[in-house]
Amino acid sequence: MHTLTVALGERSYPIYIGPGLLDSGLLKQHVRASQVLVVTNETVAPLYLQRVVDSLSGLRVDTLVLPDGEQHKTLDTLERIFDTLMAKRHSRTTTLIALGGGVVGDMVGFAAACYQRGVEFLQVPTTLLAQVDSSVGGKTAVNHPRGKNMIGAFHQPRAVLIDTDVLSTLPERELSAGLAEVIKYGLIRDREFFRWLQSNITALMARDPRALSKAILESCRNKADVVAEDETEQGNRALLNLGHTFGHAIETATGYRLWLHGEAVGAGMMMAAQMSEMLGWMPAEQLAPIRALLEQARLPLTPPGSMTAADFRSLMALDKKVLDGQLRLVLLQGIGAAVVTDQFDVQVLERLLEQSCQH
Numbered sequence: 181m182h183t184l185t186v187a188l189g190e191r192s193y194p195i196y197i198g199p200g201l202l203d204s205g206l207l208k209q210h211v212r213a214s215q216v217l218v219v220t221n222e223t224v225a226p227l228y229l230q231r232v233v234d235s236l237s238g239l240r241v242d243t244l245v246l247p248d249g250e251q252h253k254t255l256d257t258l259e260r261i262f263d264t265l266m267a268k269r270h271s272r273t274t275t276l277i278a279l280g281g282g283v284v285g286d287m288v289g290f291a292a293a294c295y296q297r298g299v300e301f302l303q304v305p306t307t308l309l310a311q312v313d314s315s316v317g318g319k320t321a322v323n324h325p326r327g328k329n330m331i332g333a334f335h336q337p338r339a340v341l342i343d344t345d346v347l348s349t350l351p352e353r354e355l356s357a358g359l360a361e362v363i364k365y366g367l368i369r370d371r372e373f374f375r376w377l378q379s380n381i382t383a384l385m386a387r388d389p390r391a392l393s394k395a396i397l398e399s400c401r402n403k404a405d406v407v408a409e410d411e412t413e414q415g416n417r418a419l420l421n422l423g424h425t426f427g428h429a430i431e432t433a434t435g436y437r438l439w440l441h442g443e444a445v446g447a448g449m450m451m452a453a454q455m456s457e458m459l460g461w462m463p464a465e466q467l468a469p470i471r472a473l474l475e476q477a478r479l480p481l482t483p484p485g486s487m488t489a490a491d492f493r494s495l496m497a498l499d500k501k502v503l504d505g506q507l508r509l510v511l512l513q514g515i516g517a518a519v520v521t522d523q524f525d526v527q528v529l530e531r532l533l534e535q536s537c538q539h
């Protein structure tokens with residue numbers, strides 16, 4: 181087992197990574213009082229809920245099974261968590277446990293941030309995407325029909341328990357979606373990791389346990405470092421948003437139903453890389469290796485055919501990085517070096533959007 185720390189002073193917490201952790205007893209060690217609510221969804225419940233409940237024996241354990249899907253990451257679904265907490269008389273000392281992918285994790289984290297003005301929660305991520313990204317860092321949220329993650333809070337978990345064995349049941353499309361966020365770390369700040377990914381992408385796609393374990397460890401290390409430096413995104417944390425301004429526009433335009441988050445981010449990162457090359461900021465020869473890696477991870481490289489440049493324009497204006505009405509984008513100066521900036525030629529963005537939407 182590997183242990184990393186997200187260093188945030190008195191709110192610091194461990195990330196445990198390894199096989200067989202689900203029923204290792206580690207989770208119970210991070211429950212402060214006697215009451216817990218385990219929240220999961222209808223897909224993950226039959227696979228892993230009983231094992232988690234058994235690992236908490238001796239505590240008062242309630243469970244809640246939510247519907248599956250990004251389209252359910254809403255205020256309505258959040259209500260169901262609050263209803264259960266009140267119906268089962270959970271007090272301020274309760275601990276919520278998020279068992280599932282990023283959708284469950286983001287909603288449970290937000291419920292924990294709000295319930296009685298804040299209770300503790302633990303992350304037990306079961307998708308690759310959640311293990312490498314969403315379970316770490318304390319961004320919690322639900323979607324609004326007009327915009328992705330628009331209603332949320334920063335609320336850090338007390339611990340993150342990553343059982344790498346659970347990836348064996350993950351559908352292939354979800355594996356690819358998770359790899360998009362893995363590739364993101366290489367692109368924004370870790371050129372050596374990008375090179376390692378180029379050499380190991382076949383093993384990762386074949387779910388080689390050693391390769392997956394290394395990818396999760398390096399991703400969490402990168403994310404923990406960025407979060408420790410800038411918890412609430414006053415500066416460099418925004419680099420974790422590479423491809424997301426375009427990706428979130430894709431998810432919102434398609435009602436959170438067409439593509440997975442990681443797929444939208446894959447296409448979004450390709451658009452960001454193309455724009456960086458068009459601006460002359462990233463050497464032209466670096467575009468091909470980025471395209472090749474995303475392709476090998478079986479991620480989309482262009483937006484869905486239904487989308488127009490006008491869709492992008494109106495949705496990107498609502499991006500959370502917009503400052504004083506000014507769009508800010510995460511762009512690349514090269515593989516392993518990203519910047520967040522509003523100092524780009526808008527005509528280049530226009531050309532990118534028109535060219536990306538010529539289906």
Ligand SMILES: NC(=O)c1ccc[n+]([C@@H]2O[C@H](COP(=O)([O-])OP(=O)(O)OC[C@H]3O[C@@H](n4cnc5c(N)ncnc54)[C@H](O)[C@@H]3O)[C@@H](O)[C@H]2O)c1
Nearest residue numbers: 223281282283284306307309310313314319346349350441
């Ligand atoms: N908070 C953050 O920092 C952060 C970071 C990245 C993404 N996100 C959010 O995370 C969400 C995407 O997360 P996701 O990709 O995990 O999607 P998800 O939570 O919808 O899970 C993907 C699918 O996999 C299923 N599943 C989960 N674990 C499984 C397993 N072990 N075996 C079989 N099936 C399993 C789920 O039921 C679901 O159908 C988005 O809402 C995105 O905005 C948040």
Ligand SMILES: O=C(O)C(=O)C[C@@H](O)[C@H](O)[C@H](O)COP(=O)(O)O
Nearest residue numbers: 313317319328329417420421424500
């Ligand atoms: O942790 C972060 O910071 C990220 O930006 C990680 C992203 O992968 C993630 O999708 C996040 O939820 C996006 O945040 P948002 O603030 O753009 O909604």
Ligand SMILES: [Zn+2]
Nearest residue numbers: 361424441445
């Ligand atoms: Zn993301």
